[in-house]
Amino acid sequence: MSVFPQGFLWGGALAANQSEGAYREGGKGLTTVDMIPHGANRLAVKVGKEKRFTLRDDEFYPSHEAIDFYHRYKEDIALMAEMGFTVFRTSIAWSRLYPNGDEPLPNKEGIAFYRAVFEECKKYNIEPLVTLCHFDVPMHLVTEYGSWRNRKMVDFFARYARTCFEEFNGLVKYWLTFNEINIMLHSPFSGAGLVFEEGENEDQVKYQAAHHELVASALATKIAHEVNPENQVGCMLAGGNFYPYSCKPEDVWMALEKDRENLFFIDVQARGSYPAYSARVFREKGVVIVKDPGDDELLKNTVDFVSFSYYASRCASADMNASNTNAANIVKSLRNPHIQVSEWGWGIDPLGLRITMNMMYDRYQKPLFLVENGLGAKDVMDEHGEINDDYRISYLREHIRAMGDAIEDGVPLIGYTTWGCIDLVAASTGEMSKRYGFVYVDRDDAGNGTLDRTRKKSFWWYKKVIASNGADLA
Helix, strand or coil: CCCCCCCCEEEEECCHHHHCCCCCHHHCCCECHHHCCCCCCHHHHHCCCCCCCCCCCCCCCHHHCCCCHHHHHHHHHHHHHHHCCCEEEEECCHHHHCCCCCCCCCCHHHHHHHHHHHHHHHHCCCEEEEEEECCCCEHHHHHHHCHHHCCHHHHHHHHHHHHHHHHCECCECEEEEECCHHHHHCCHHHHHCCCCCCCCCHHHHHHHHHHHHHHHHHHHHHHHHHHCCCCEEEEEEECCCEEECCCCHHHHHHHHHHHHHHHHHHHHHHHCCCCCCHHHHHHHHCCCCCCCCCHHHHCCCCCCEEEEECCCCEEECCCCCHHHECCCCCCCCECCCCCCECCCCCECCHHHHHHHHHHHHHHHCCCEEEEECCCCECCCCCCCCCCCCHHHHHHHHHHHHHHHHHHHCCCCEEEEEEECCECCCCCCCCCCCCECCCEEECCCCCCCCCCCEEECHHHHHHHHHHHCCCCCCC
16 A cells, blocks of 8 residues: 555756757756856855866866756657656746846747757656756846846846746746755855855855845745746755764754754745844845845745755764865765765765654745655666666655655655656766666766667666556565
8 A cells, every 4th residue: 555645756957957968959058057066166166166167178067968857858858758757846047037137138049949959858748847057047137147146136036937937837836946055054155156256255145146146036835826826836845854973962952043044935935035044144244135115025925835955864973174064965964874875975864854854844834845765876887787776766766755754744745756857967076977767877976988878777767666656566
């Protein structure tokens, strides 16, 4: 007997910037992600410490070709349908619709592409779940306006959002405004197109940009409901609770503070106003939020559901510092001695998912949607051309069990999309070798390979999971 409700949405997720490629085709403009190289300079560019406004000849940019979903979407969606997907999360590249971001009218080629993608989904009764901004801000908005530090971005985003809601009305019902909105605090350029000047109060820049994104998200939510009252709009958090490293009160307090740092955005998007604790945070960081009249009223347009990614729990202590936290993950965390770790140093903690889901429902009382969960690992093809990724099956099995437990705890969950249902470029490292998919893509870290698709063992396993509505996990 399945604990998952009837109509539960099963599927997988990709993002435009990690899968589409075709970075200048169809009139597309450059985005922030197109500027992030693979290799030694990647982190400095991601966090906004190294300005990168022009492409260099001596660097490889994985997003430019990625896995060529742009030309292969029919093949890829057919593979998803074969697994039985009822939902497919993807994103629209803002710069395909508005190449510079500030044009008065959208690019028709871009609209035609996404319409074709969503119609292809509908052909197989797959519900698209669409993120408006998955880390890719048009570069022109960065160089011309300073990206989200500029108030004008709210209007540009609202125009883009309205175009999406109107053009794809009837094809898309589930929308997310910003992917992992909290990541802008940790990775400002890749998260929000922010670069810093020498001596600037970075916290001031980040939180002012956050305010603009939060207002833009609320305005987009309002527009979505006006265009079609059936539209469901969610926010999206890079989730995973912080555990205190010990029961020392100072560690518990630090864990609470770290949780709040991440949840601050969702507190605003799901509750409709700034949380009480934010006043002190801003005071201590020397941050003064400049608001326009009417902003507080706009923020009351709250989301319909809360979506989140969950890969691992996190751990915090009073004496956290750069030398004792995990470099692989952009959100800094201590190594938890009670939890096994993946090859990339990410903790594997299924119970942590149940804990996170319970906490979020307790906090927001809105339906949840787990829109990213998966294991990045090196996959090796055996002599029969098969990929036996039992480690991925084991990871997903335990997390689906934990999801089921949370549903039995009373947490309403709309659906589940595994991350990187087809291998794609890893956002953290820019690698192809860090694979997440049920489908193997023949491409290496340097961009070589045929791009041929091969079904892994996990493909057949997940097909069985979906067919049984989560009851058969063997």
